[in-house]
Amino acid sequence: MRMRRRMWTRTLRRALAAIPLHGVIVTLCVLWLTPTVGLFITSFRPRSAISDSGWWTVFLHPFEMTQFTLENYRQVLFENDIWISFLNSLKITVPSTILPILIAAFAAYAFAWMRFRGRTLLLMVVIGLIVVPLQITFIPLLRLFVNLGINGTFFGLWLAHTGYGLPLLVYMLRNFIGGLPRELFESAAIDGASHWTMFVRLVLPLSVPVIASLAIFQFLWVWNDLIVALIFVGGAAQTSPITLTIANLIGSHGEDWQLLTSAAFVSMVVPLIVFFSLQRYFVRGILAGSLKG
Amino acid sequence: MKVRGYVPWLYLAPALFILGVFLVYPTVETFIVSLYKNYYRPDRVFVGLANYLDAFDDRGMLIAFRNNFVWLVVMTSATVGLGLLLAVLLDRVRYEALAKSVIFMPMAISFTAASIIWRFVYAYRPPSRPQIGLLNGLLMGLKDWANTPAVQAALTLGAGIFGVLAALFWGLALARVVAEAVRRWRDERHLEGLARVGLAGFLLLGLFYAIGIAARPPTGSLWEFLWFLLAVGGAGGLLIVGAQDRRWGPLFLGSLLLALGARFVLDQADFQPQAWLTLRPWVNNLALIVAGIWVWTGFCMVVLSAAYKGIPSEMLEAARIDGANEWQVFWHVTVPFMKSTLAAITTTIIIFVLKTFDIVYVMTNGAFDTEVLANYMIRTLYSFPPRYGKASAVAIVLMLLIVPFIVINLRRFRAQEAVR
Amino acid sequence: MQTKRSGLLLAVLAVLGALLVLPGSGTATAILQGETITFVTSFEGDELADFKRVVRAFEDQSPSGTKVIVEAVGRNLPQILQTRVAAGNPPDMTNFPQPGAMVEFARSGALVPIDEMLSRTVLSQQPKGFLDLGTVDGRLYAITPIASLKSLVWYHKPTFEERGYPIPQTYEELKALTERIAADGISPWCIGVESGAASGWPGTDWMEDIALRLYGPEFYDAWVAHDIPWTDPRVKTLFEEFLYFADNAFGGRTNVLATNFGDSPNGLFDGSCVMHRQATFIRDFIQRQNPDTVAGVDYDVFTFPSGPAQDGGPPPALGGGDLFAAFSAKPGVAEFLNYIGSAEAQRLWILLNPGRIATNTTLDPDVVYVNADGTPDTITANAAKTLTNAEVFRFDGSDLMPSAVGAGTFWTAVLDALSGKDLDQILCEVEASADEAYTSGAATGPVGNENC
16 A cells, blocks of 8 residues: 555656656747747738737637638749749759768768878868858859859859858768778778778768768758859849749838748748658757767 | 878869869958959059958947857857757657757758748837737737736735845855855865855846846947946856855845846836837847747757767766766766767857858848848948958958867867877 | 669769759750840849839830840849959849949949930930939939839828818928927827838938938038038938937837838828828838728828928929949840830839839820729829929939948938937947048048047
């Protein structure tokens, strides 16, 4: 009898102790979600409703459908060749993700497992290039592109994004690849494997999780970019990525919140899909393996 | 590992080539441009370091400097701190993956979308019209609640009681610290005595801070900066005391906060909606920084979480068995074990913070004294008449500011490389 | 395992290859029959959509089959133009919302003069004021097809009629009316200067209108050209006058600071205030946010009245507009310029949205300005007449100044003044930035300001 009561109090105490834990976590999660939820709800409200009441008032009558509308999305999605922009964004982002990761992987392997003079110094320079702010590269690079005739092309844009992404990618990949067990390479070397074989057969397969998460990171960054595309490709509708098309949708005067919110959401759709379907790579912290001490 | 001399360079060549063209060459050119006026036009003229001197003479640039400092301190500590907290807490719940997704999600959306989201949260409507921004909506709701007579009475009483309690505990904490200082001094442990005196000083600053919340500093940026230092010092002091003085410290902190809170709600019972992004100098900067924290905390959390999970559980168990409470386990086992990851992520965030420009560009473009260096540089670069030289000088200065943090990061590489 | 990995690798390479081959991944400019010109524009949202329709109309009627590629860059216009010009890759044409920028590019040789490109007819149909605006060092570089009038006061007609408020004919009468309305317990004005990154600009418009009325066009020109310093006592008076109106605005200075300019006219319809000073474009805002109101019934407009400097003459007109200029001399450019300056193009453009004023002098205001329902738009028609018949016309001053001042320290000065900062100190700071930003002007340079 007493045993059971003691077990009861113990579970009760544990439950009580757990309340602050869950309380804090749930509070933080709610805080984190609320701004986005507000945006989402607002994107379904007509303009008049938005300026008359806060979005939280929809919860007073949650099932009254007349307070919602699809007009904002209709305007955003069907009036501006958004599908071409979507395709453009893909054409820009996919190569700008694959290329830098490939190049970074090669360099990272060399930095991690090959010995050569000046390795440390060179590595420090490469990583040190993280400090360079993008904007100062625009004029010199555009001049170069014009001389080479590749301004206005997606190709130039791919190269630019590759350049911008390399320092961080090399940093992270090198950390991870350098962390692979030495014995792995030693035994392969004993078996007569060349660096190329080790790279392709050993390093790449083992790095898939890190590469996947870095690829997601790079993808998101390039997809959400506006200014680099604007500078190197220009603002013509045929070649605009989706970020630019949406930015142009929003008038410069005043606050058209109904358009702003729905446009923001449309621009968020692909990154969110990419994120949610692949989030286990992030969430399981594999990315972190490359940042460990 | 044995290699033929040229092999590494084969692997490195593409990366080095691209980096050389896309990052090194523009940097070098930027430096050269900073030494001229009108470099890209026929009337260029060499001016040496004049652009740099010009830049430091500019009030706009000094404000940007100040803001960058604020961003640095606040955003770094908040994102890393919150990230660490979440990493530790989430490890203990079953819905960890879901919660992590929620916190990380803002990283997936563009800075433009994030800025739109937060501009909407801060939206302002004149007092006579209904509020549409979340923050002002909450404020008005709070006002309605605080103006009911029952709540008014409770708050007045509470402010009074907790105020008295805070003063009491403050006195006790101060007395205790002073007693300890005296004791250490008498025991010839001068250094520790001095440290205790320093703590007492912090307590005093803490009191200033509490008073300072109500008082408005005189106008003029030097005064504001001094007040800011005092406030930071005071806040820091409060935290240190609260953590150190285990008996009265936390009670003092708690009652102080409750008293201030009650007082604040009472005073503001005539709440008006605020145009948050126009309130300078601290509120609007803080508003922007909050947007940055919202985006970046998920990144810190994920990285720190992996490091946290890498701590061998035996170490934690051993500490717990030895009787340490959670707080002690955290400070004496967890944090030291994660030191290198914490250092890496902190410097990484610092670098990103200093390069921040999107959030400011989209939300205010530096209006109302919210300018940051990266945005200031761009505005200077593209104004008419264009001031390439000055903008390039600002860019170089910005890069030089970031370099020390990279150096810290890279020193660890050096140590690592030595071992390989 | 191996086959899965190599399969993945093949798939990736295939995608890469496909993307390289797919059309559109090459150059941005298509190769078409006629010539193609590129137009980089700052227009966004509805303005952009309307402009594109005008462009399409141009392409439809172009005898040589010229096509125009419109590159919309929004507020990044200065950045894009500067970068592309510096890189040797300018677009063919652009629109300058700020004449100052146009002058800058013209002087540096980036723009080509267009006086030879325009036909005699079109040239003769441009109003002199705007032609002068587009002229730099004797050559014409830009025309302004669409303009706006800024010196307007929108008022709540029912209240005015109910209380018998007179339409003021002079600046003094306007202030007297302000006092009278305030004495009646109503806020006379609605003012809002918040505008995100551009906060403060409505205040500059106020001060420019007041400058023309208190001190006249010579003072205005000298002020804009920095022949007189910002520390001049008359400039200080401008700020003081503006603050007077801000104090008489709904919610006082703090509310003026916090309210978005697009929101502020709504105060006319919810009883907050009765007058709002703003350019013609605000008509669109009012209609969209208060769709049940009718122009001429619920609200009307009077011109911001003359001041002592006009000595009994008609009020000066403060205006704005977009200057269309060219970086290249392609025949397509000449064709487009002639089209956009013609009555036909402008008639189409103003039909698309109320509130725009066409500058072509052959258009009859009473005929061309119509509301969406076909009824004549008297408000815009009158504004157009005021603009063309004005004895004194000046372009928005802050758009003429170097951007560091006109789109920088002048704006922040308005915000600082409303926040209560000391006026002398504010003016010193603006003067310091003007010293640095201007390349000409009698007051430019370290002349030394005694009070700073």
